[in-house]
Amino acid sequence: MAASKPQARAARxxxxxxxxxHIFDFxxxxxxxxxxDGLPVFPPTQRALERMLACTDRAxxxxxxxxxxxxxxxxxxxxxxxxxxxxxxxxxLPVIITAxxxxxxxxxxxxxxxxxxxxxxxxxxxxxPVRQELDVNCGAGVFGHGWRANAxxxxxLRLILINLGGNKPGVTDMATHGHPGKFTYTMGEDExxxxxxxxxxxxxLAREVSAVTMLCAEAPHNINDQKSATPxxxxxxxxxxxxxxxxxxxxxxxxxxxxxxxxxxxSAQWLHENGWSKQDVKQxxxxxxxxxxxxxxxxxxxxxxxxxxxxxxxxDNAMVPVVPSANDILIVVAGGFQRHMNxxxxxxxxxxxxxxxxxxxxxxxxxxxEITS
Amino acid sequence: MALExxxxxxxxxxxxxxxxxxxxxxxxxxxxxxPEVVIPHPIAGRSNDELRDKxxxxxxxxxxxxxxT
Numbered sequence: 001m002a003a004s005k006p007q008a009r010a011a012r013x014x015x016x017x018x019x020x021x022h023i024f025d026f027x028x029x030x031x032x033x034x035x036x037d038g039l040p041v042f043p044p045t046q047r048a049l050e051r052m053l054a055c056t057d058r059a060x061x062x063x064x065x066x067x068x069x070x071x072x073x074x075x076x077x078x079x080x081x082x083x084x085x086x087x088x089x090x091x092x093l094p095v096i097i098t099a100x101x102x103x104x105x106x107x108x109x110x111x112x113x114x115x116x117x118x119x120x121x122x123x124x125x126x127x128x129p130v131r132q133e134l135d136v137n138c139g140a141g142v143f144g145h146g147w148r149a150n151a152x153x154x155x156x157l158r159l160i161l162i163n164l165g166g167n168k169p170g171v172t173d174m175a176t177h178g179h180p181g182k183f184t185y186t187m188g189e190d191e192x193x194x195x196x197x198x199x200x201x202x203x204x205l206a207r208e209v210s211a212v213t214m215l216c217a218e219a220p221h222n223i224n225d226q227k228s229a230t231p232x233x234x235x236x237x238x239x240x241x242x243x244x245x246x247x248x249x250x251x252x253x254x255x256x257x258x259x260x261x262x263x264x265x266x267s268a269q270w271l272h273e274n275g276w277s278k279q280d281v282k283q284x285x286x287x288x289x290x291x292x293x294x295x296x297x298x299x300x301x302x303x304x305x306x307x308x309x310x311x312x313x314x315x316d317n318a319m320v321p322v323v324p325s326a327n328d329i330l331i332v333v334a335g336g337f338q339r340h341m342n343x344x345x346x347x348x349x350x351x352x353x354x355x356x357x358x359x360x361x362x363x364x365x366x367x368x369x370e371i372t373s
Numbered sequence: 374m375a376l377e378x379x380x381x382x383x384x385x386x387x388x389x390x391x392x393x394x395x396x397x398x399x400x401x402x403x404x405x406x407x408p409e410v411v412i413p414h415p416i417a418g419r420s421n422d423e424l425r426d427k428x429x430x431x432x433x434x435x436x437x438x439x440x441x442t
Contacts, residue, residue, distance in 0.1 A: 069398050069401050069402070070401050071401060071402075115394075115398065166401060171393070171394065171397060172394065172397060172398065172401075174391065174394055
């Protein structure tokens with residue numbers, strides 16, 4: 001859709017005097033105006049804004065993109081204001097700018113993701129040295145509470161979608177239920193404890209480059225398997241969760257489509273010891289996370305989009321996968337101890353986008369301090 | 374909206390549960406005059422007869438949307 005790029009208006013930072021009562025008033029005012037996710041927000045004072053803008057080499061009025069469906073211009077300054085409101089530290093700004101750039105790539109289909117009835121939230125996966133620099137949780141409770149970076153990076157994106165993209169539940173965001181990841185949905189990969197190449201390396205980036213992957217996804221679904229003695233049995237448990245009859249993947253696998261599985265390092269190491277590469281895991285899940293046409297016919301999302309050519313839709317015994325090819329199964333290593341896994345389902349008609357964090361001139365960086373030094 | 378921008382006449386079917394949303398999106402895209410045909414919610418899982426009946430009732434609106442000059 002050809003949306004005209006609106007002129008960026010200069011944002012007006014708030015001035016809040018130094019009393020707690022005014023902080024409460026500020027939050028009440030923001031909530032009443034529909035500028036929040038429902039939780040209290042920090043006042044984006046001029047001082048806080050200048051401190052955050054000092055963490056990027058980009059001009060404050062540079063338009064990073066236009067956020068659908070409202071088509072508000074996401075200037076560096078407006079991104080920073082929302083990030084401050086979300087509780088981000090100033091140095092998080094380049095990560096958020098990179099995430100917004102990723103979400104605005106055509107394959108991500110942000111317009112559709114912002115307005116659909118499907119419960120998609122924007123999962124940010126942080127890669128490379130920036131994970132340590134910002135203390136992004138990649139380990140125990142990776143989808144839970146307790147880490148400022150995980151809690152506020154994703155929240156900043158949500159506030160940007162609300163305030164620049166017009167995202168409002170039941171008005172423009174028609175998600176039937178949504179999920180709690182719509183408050184924040186941020187993780188890092190446990191690259192140090194994984195036996196396999198990191199996710200961003202699969203995507204063609206150098207290991208030491210810091211990067212962000214955005215994936216619009218449902219809530220994580222736990223798979224608890226402490227008993228399986230073989231990789232086949234163990235991954236079979238995951239496969240059964242990935243192809244339940246209400247899962248979008250089965251019905252959308254003829255489109256550009258991905259599904260993700262998060263495996264803890266403990267399991268990845270065990271699979272590796274058993275001689276399994278990451279590619280072996282993907283292939284096994286692709287081959288075994290399937291349902292027969294006869295089970296799918298007439299339910300779920302049947303007949304709403306074409307199935308892959310290799311599936312004979314007239315044969316009730318033909319097996320339907322959850323993605324078009326093995327490489328469309330995304331594997332990320334993260335989490336704490338014990339052999340739980342998490343299936344991260346997607347709507348099946350949008351793709352993840354990985355983007356290096358760079359200086360303004362496009363040079364990828366390892367650490368965020370390289371951006372302004 | 375993309376088709377209308379290319380000059381191809383359209384009639385956008387929408388159930389009443391999504392009518393305000395559709396109007397809002399059209400307004401955001403500067404397409405307030407987008408021809409919209411509203412049928413009663415729901416449609417998912419309803420019989421073909423029921424759906425045919427819902428569409429028959431708006432036949433004239435669809436015709437008008439596609440032929441209006």
